Amino acid sequence: MRKEKNYFFKVFALVVDNKLRLALMPIYFIFSSILDLISIGLIGSYIGFIVDKNFIDNEKFFLFLNFWSSIINVSNNIIAIGILLVAIFFIKAILSIFIHRQIIKFSHITQANLRHVLMNAYQNMKYSEYLKRDSSEYIAAVGTLVKNYGGGLTACIQFIGDLIITIVIAGLLIIVSGTYLLFLSVALILIIFLYKLFFLDNLDEYGKKLNFSYGQMYQSISEYFYGFKELKILNSFNSFEKKIMSSTKQIAKSDIRQSFVTTIPRFLLELILIIFITSIVTFATINNQDIELLLPTISIFAAASLRLVPIANQFTKYIGAFKYSEDSVNQLYYDLEKYSSSDLGHKQDIHKISDNFIEMDLCGVNFTYDKQKNYLLKNVNLKISKGSAIAISGPSGSGKTTILNLILGLINPEKGKILYNKEHLRFNIDRWRSQVAYIPQETFLINDSIRANIALGINSNEIDDKKIQECLEKVHLKDFVKNLKNGIETNVSERGLSISGGQRQRIAFARAFYFNRNIFILDEPTSSIDQATEAEIIDYLTELKGSKTIIIISHKLDSIKFCDYIYEIKDNSLKLKIK
Numbered sequence: 001m002r003k004e005k006n007y008f009f010k011v012f013a014l015v016v017d018n019k020l021r022l023a024l025m026p027i028y029f030i031f032s033s034i035l036d037l038i039s040i041g042l043i044g045s046y047i048g049f050i051v052d053k054n055f056i057d058n059e060k061f062f063l064f065l066n067f068w069s070s071i072i073n074v075s076n077n078i079i080a081i082g083i084l085l086v087a088i089f090f091i092k093a094i095l096s097i098f099i100h101r102q103i104i105k106f107s108h109i110t111q112a113n114l115r116h117v118l119m120n121a122y123q124n125m126k127y128s129e130y131l132k133r134d135s136s137e138y139i140a141a142v143g144t145l146v147k148n149y150g151g152g153l154t155a156c157i158q159f160i161g162d163l164i165i166t167i168v169i170a171g172l173l174i175i176v177s178g179t180y181l182l183f184l185s186v187a188l189i190l191i192i193f194l195y196k197l198f199f200l201d202n203l204d205e206y207g208k209k210l211n212f213s214y215g216q217m218y219q220s221i222s223e224y225f226y227g228f229k230e231l232k233i234l235n236s237f238n239s240f241e242k243k244i245m246s247s248t249k250q251i252a253k254s255d256i257r258q259s260f261v262t263t264i265p266r267f268l269l270e271l272i273l274i275i276f277i278t279s280i281v282t283f284a285t286i287n288n289q290d291i292e293l294l295l296p297t298i299s300i301f302a303a304a305s306l307r308l309v310p311i312a313n314q315f316t317k318y319i320g321a322f323k324y325s326e327d328s329v330n331q332l333y334y335d336l337e338k339y340s341s342s343d344l345g346h347k348q349d350i351h352k353i354s355d356n357f358i359e360m361d362l363c364g365v366n367f368t369y370d371k372q373k374n375y376l377l378k379n380v381n382l383k384i385s386k387g388s389a390i391a392i393s394g395p396s397g398s399g400k401t402t403i404l405n406l407i408l409g410l411i412n413p414e415k416g417k418i419l420y421n422k423e424h425l426r427f428n429i430d431r432w433r434s435q436v437a438y439i440p441q442e443t444f445l446i447n448d449s450i451r452a453n454i455a456l457g458i459n460s461n462e463i464d465d466k467k468i469q470e471c472l473e474k475v476h477l478k479d480f481v482k483n484l485k486n487g488i489e490t491n492v493s494e495r496g497l498s499i500s501g502g503q504r505q506r507i508a509f510a511r512a513f514y515f516n517r518n519i520f521i522l523d524e525p526t527s528s529i530d531q532a533t534e535a536e537i538i539d540y541l542t543e544l545k546g547s548k549t550i551i552i553i554s555h556k557l558d559s560i561k562f563c564d565y566i567y568e569i570k571d572n573s574l575k576l577k578i579k
């Protein structure tokens, strides 16, 4: 993974929206650190007060406390300082809760926005890019990576907040006693260094392992259920189970490690603190100093430590969280940078385009998936005019689907050109696609009603039901649907409702009609259905011939007899076989 940009930069760059809310955070933090400052100072003078009633007047460095006490004009009133202390801690508690809520809210809203932007970015992916990864990787990216990123983002914001508080408190401690602060800092830095050395360095490895394992787990689970029927009959769930178990174990291992590593510092810090305070006292006793005079200073340090120890503890957690989420942040940043094109805004609604297809030309098209190897397709020439029916045949693996992908504009030719109405297809892709229906071997159905499957991707309240009925009639599914208990609202994957291959195929046709497509591109539409249904589909296509442009792939010559032109792939090129 590329690492040229800083982690923080990437984390904040991935805040795709809501930047104003982010800008408000430092203001909260500054306000809250001022409250911390006052409360710690107050504790010092409170203790000083208990020891010596003239404490405030004597101590020059509690200037702001003098200021406070003069305001309430109770310079010798221990009760007043007590009340003030409680009040400030009360406000501090409320403010802390508020800030905490803001951070959590911000992180979650950002995750939601990021998921949206990510989905949009993936839409812009070239088809050939898309194919490079397994679909489970995309699921993991939108799901887990974003969640891990959210953890990193929360840590970043809290880190900045705690840093501000630490700097402010350190400022106070310098004023109170620079020597003590130096002593404490050296001890703390030492501890953090040792901790990092022994525990932290391999935490980013664990983050990487975690993401990898999540990807594997999702992949195995999706395969497990996708192939449920085959696996059940073969009774071979075994290797899938093993894979799922091994990835979940790795996930558990990484998570345990992370939780363990991040809880250690608290104990170390407490230890440092107690060593620090006893050292001061011991040192003062040895040097015959008056401990009573030291008491306010010690109490300020103790109060500051009370505040700083959890923060220092948090810091190590933050570093852990940064490392842990680094891999996710890098992957997300990489994907967004690569795939979110700036023209996202201009993305037009393809359904609103109306264009008139006249002809498509493939002129001397060469294509290869693997640049090291020979061309899969060489010098392919093909002319498709409006209303014609064209078939492409050839043995399996000869490149039939590849030609369709070229025609669909999903992949681009290496050499030669594809023209749509005499213009480059690449620049007219939306106009072309707005007219095309693609009907593959296996119709893509979603877990929803017949209605939603026909008007695929249209919001339920925007579906034109009259048109749905017309489409059902055109594809001869009207009676079938009428006899279902829930009619067009029947879920296609409902138990008891078995939709046959032919019916699936006809839903695909109905979909094409619903979207007013007049160019039908079919990739072996009859290869997974029985002969009777095949004959029915062929009859149906023959019926459509003339009114629709049809491009069909099949290796069964019988099923493409109805076409005007039949081409065959031979020696990596296209030859006209029958006219």
Ligand SMILES: Nc1ncnc2c1ncn2[C@@H]1O[C@H](COP(=O)(O)OP(=O)(O)O)[C@@H](O)[C@H]1O
Binding pocket: 131, 369, 370, 376, 394, 395, 396, 397, 398, 399, 400, 401, 402, 403
């Ligand atoms: N995304 C891909 N990446 C690399 N090779 C591919 C890809 N898709 C198909 N191929 C290869 O290209 C050849 C033609 O594939 P395809 O067009 O699907 O054949 P057909 O549809 O005629 O069966 C096959 O050898 C196949 O392995």
Ligand SMILES: [Mg+2]
Binding pocket: 400, 401, 402, 523
């Ligand atoms: Mg194929």
